[in-house]
Amino acid sequence: MFNKDQWNEILEALSAKPLRTFITAFGVFWGITILVILLSASTGLENGVKRGFGGMSTNSMFIWTNSTSKPYKGLPQGRYFNYKNGDIDALKREFSQLKYVSPRNQLGGFRGSNNVVRGTKTGAYNVYGDYPEYILQQPMKITKGRFLNYTDINQKRKIAVIGEGIIRELYEPGENVLGTYVKVNGVNFMVVGVYKSISTMGGDSEEKGKEIYTPFTSFQQAFNYGDIVGWMAITAKDDYPITDLKPKILELLKERHTIAPTDDRAIGNFDLYAEYSKINGLFGILKAVSYIVGGLILLSGVIGIINIMLIVVKERTKEIGIRRALGATPWDIKKQILTESVVLSLLAGMAGIIFSTLIILLANSILDGLPDASEVMFANPSISLTVVVIALLILVLSGLIAGFIPARTAVKTKPIDALRTE
Amino acid sequence: MIEIKDLHKSYQTGSSSLHVLKGINFNVAEGELVAIMGSSGSGKSTLLNILGILDEADSGSYILDGVPIKNLNETVASRYRNKFLGFVFQSFNLINYKTALDNVALPLYYQGVNAKDRAEIAMSYLEKVGLASHSHHLPNELSGGQKQRVAIARALASHPKVLLADEPTGALDTTTSYEVMELIQGINDEGKTILIVTHEPDIAAMCKRNVILKDGLIIEDKQIVQQRAKLYV
Numbered sequence: 001m002f003n004k005d006q007w008n009e010i011l012e013a014l015s016a017k018p019l020r021t022f023i024t025a026f027g028v029f030w031g032i033t034i035l036v037i038l039l040s041a042s043t044g045l046e047n048g049v050k051r052g053f054g055g056m057s058t059n060s061m062f063i064w065t066n067s068t069s070k071p072y073k074g075l076p077q078g079r080y081f082n083y084k085n086g087d088i089d090a091l092k093r094e095f096s097q098l099k100y101v102s103p104r105n106q107l108g109g110f111r112g113s114n115n116v117v118r119g120t121k122t123g124a125y126n127v128y129g130d131y132p133e134y135i136l137q138q139p140m141k142i143t144k145g146r147f148l149n150y151t152d153i154n155q156k157r158k159i160a161v162i163g164e165g166i167i168r169e170l171y172e173p174g175e176n177v178l179g180t181y182v183k184v185n186g187v188n189f190m191v192v193g194v195y196k197s198i199s200t201m202g203g204d205s206e207e208k209g210k211e212i213y214t215p216f217t218s219f220q221q222a223f224n225y226g227d228i229v230g231w232m233a234i235t236a237k238d239d240y241p242i243t244d245l246k247p248k249i250l251e252l253l254k255e256r257h258t259i260a261p262t263d264d265r266a267i268g269n270f271d272l273y274a275e276y277s278k279i280n281g282l283f284g285i286l287k288a289v290s291y292i293v294g295g296l297i298l299l300s301g302v303i304g305i306i307n308i309m310l311i312v313v314k315e316r317t318k319e320i321g322i323r324r325a326l327g328a329t330p331w332d333i334k335k336q337i338l339t340e341s342v343v344l345s346l347l348a349g350m351a352g353i354i355f356s357t358l359i360i361l362l363a364n365s366i367l368d369g370l371p372d373a374s375e376v377m378f379a380n381p382s383i384s385l386t387v388v389v390i391a392l393l394i395l396v397l398s399g400l401i402a403g404f405i406p407a408r409t410a411v412k413t414k415p416i417d418a419l420r421t422e
Numbered sequence: 423m424i425e426i427k428d429l430h431k432s433y434q435t436g437s438s439s440l441h442v443l444k445g446i447n448f449n450v451a452e453g454e455l456v457a458i459m460g461s462s463g464s465g466k467s468t469l470l471n472i473l474g475i476l477d478e479a480d481s482g483s484y485i486l487d488g489v490p491i492k493n494l495n496e497t498v499a500s501r502y503r504n505k506f507l508g509f510v511f512q513s514f515n516l517i518n519y520k521t522a523l524d525n526v527a528l529p530l531y532y533q534g535v536n537a538k539d540r541a542e543i544a545m546s547y548l549e550k551v552g553l554a555s556h557s558h559h560l561p562n563e564l565s566g567g568q569k570q571r572v573a574i575a576r577a578l579a580s581h582p583k584v585l586l587a588d589e590p591t592g593a594l595d596t597t598t599s600y601e602v603m604e605l606i607q608g609i610n611d612e613g614k615t616i617l618i619v620t621h622e623p624d625i626a627a628m629c630k631r632n633v634i635l636k637d638g639l640i641i642e643d644k645q646i647v648q649q650r651a652k653l654y655v
């Protein structure tokens with residue numbers, strides 16, 4: 001259907017009135033430019049926000065304890081309780097859908113009293129007792145040494161992984177960190193690793209770089225926690241949304257701790273998956289809005305092409321008459337008008353894609369040049385191949401639509417009447 | 423070559439109807455050179471357009487080279503025009519953004535001839551009308567006579583059975599008209615059937631047969647002794 005001759009015919013016709021062709025093409029050019037930029041900007045925002053999650057396992061929730069809000073089985077309202085090591089085993093046993101159940105304990109912290117001492121220097125930091133899986137749920141970058149492992153857990157080693165923020169405050173510049181000791185609430189822990197936070201979600205990254213991780217078992221022993229578990233980070237396997245499992249998990253824990261099944265306040269929880277889903281939904285809407293807005297602008301470009309093609313057809317009525325006298329079939333004529341408008345919108349659209357790609361590249365290089373690029377909720381705005389393919393399909397379709405009415409008009413006139421027009 | 427019987431054609435304008443052709447009977451054999459004459463509004467162009475399958479008669483029969491032309495759809499009509507007919511118009515009707523060569527090649531394009539052969543054939547017809555040197559000129563760079571020669575070359579390019587010319591010399595001065603007629607006579611000498619609509623008696627005299635229309639009827643149809651255009655140029 002598309003050969004070199006036809007191509008020449010089209011180029012000839014389009015270049016006969018270059019300025020008009022350019023102006024007509026501009027509408028489509030502009031529409032596709034806006035469409036692509038909107039889509040890539042929403043991708044950029046999505047990338048930025050999702051980077052904020054820093055690779056956290058998003059199918060996770062965190063649960064902690066509050067005081068009970070209802071009396072139950074003879075126990076009073078306002079009672080405090082704690083999770084126990086047994087809860088962890090019970091959860092793992094009852095829910096095969098769970099990937100990780102990490103108990104955690106926490107000491108001290110932000111605005112607390114100084115709880116960590118090294119030589120003459122002191123500081124107030126969050127100190128955690130954790131399982132090795134924790135790094136999979138909340139990824140961080142180990143810059144020196146290692147993270148916790150199961151030997152640490154089993155042997156209750158007094159070791160610690162500390163944040164780079166702490167090193168700045170407790171160490172001299174250039175000092176060797178690994179193998180040194182820090183004293184937490186009077187107990188010595190040997191530093192075996194240094195981490196750097198990579199998530200900007202859920203608080204201050206400055207603060208997140210000032211934490212100390214110790215083995216859960218050592219923590220319980222060193223600070224006399226017995227088998228108390230402060231809170232838990234629970235991650236489900238990918239196919240089981242944690243949000244769906246949550247009611248059953250809470251039910252089990254309530255039963256184990258004699259809490260009224262209707263007591264919704266006793267167990268505090270933060271459902272990361274639900275939050276993440278909300279954000280995902282938001283980006284779906286943002287994409288849809290981009291398509292609609294870009295599509296509507298593109299539509300006005302398409303209407304421009306219809307308009308011009310109608311004028312072109314009217315202007316060329318005589319020429320069309322001549323062609324038909326010389327043996328062009330109605331389909332020959334239609335084909336030419338259709339391909340002309342498809343080529344016009346494709347050329348304009350590809351120019352638009354190239355133009356918007358340049359803008360995106362520019363935006364990227366500006367973003368990369370920012371000193372604190374990782375703090376910006378916008379990253380790597382990009383157009384995927386899918387978007388380009390979709391855009392091209394839209395263009396071909398628009399071209400066909402734009403050419404359809406003019407093409408019909410072009411063959412509606414009888415050849416003899418077409419020849420008579422001046 | 424052409425057989426028409428009892429051909430009628432009326433035009434509807436608003437509520438009134440204008441009966442233009444009122445029963446034309448007329449045959450043309452292969453190799454004839456016919457002038458169709460008559461006063462303005464007598465229906466000459468109407469007749470020629472019907473012969474050219476650009477328009478359709480209301481009643482009567484038309485057989486072109488043995489093929490009945492009746493109730494054709496536009497696609498078939500286009501094919502027949504392409505295969506059987508060559509047109510020459512008073513106003514040349516060249517496509518203004520195409521060179522002389524491309525204009526001549528256009529009917530071949532619609533015949534599906536490939537680009538190389540098209541250029542070759544078109545060039546040979548331009549040579550025939552003496553315009554090989556102007557093959558890459560656009561129509562507005564040519565004189566009226568040259569334009570009409572290009573149009574004739576284009577009409578011949580698809581190798582039609584019949585050449586139809588509606589006042590081919592109407593827009594040309596006398597000398598140029600005679601040059602064009604000389605060309606047409608030459609083509610006719612090679613055996614092509616040609617019908618020319620004209621007002622001018624001197625042009626008609628250069629044909630071999632004169633048909634005179636009046637009020638939608640043929641009032642005179644006579645063979646004549648052809649004047650050779652060459653003698654006047």
Ligand SMILES: Nc1ncnc2c1ncn2[C@@H]1O[C@H](COP(=O)(O)OP(=O)(O)OP(=O)(O)O)[C@@H](O)[C@H]1O
Nearest residue numbers: 433434435440442461462463464465466467468469
């Ligand atoms: N499309 C049309 N609609 C209505 N009337 C028409 C149409 N075409 C031609 N006519 C009328 O038909 C009559 C014959 O027209 P035609 O063009 O055949 O005349 P002609 O003999 O070629 O005249 P001329 O020598 O001026 O070219 C004229 O009265 C004209 O007004």
Ligand SMILES: [Mg+2]
Nearest residue numbers: 466467468588
């Ligand atoms: Mg006429």
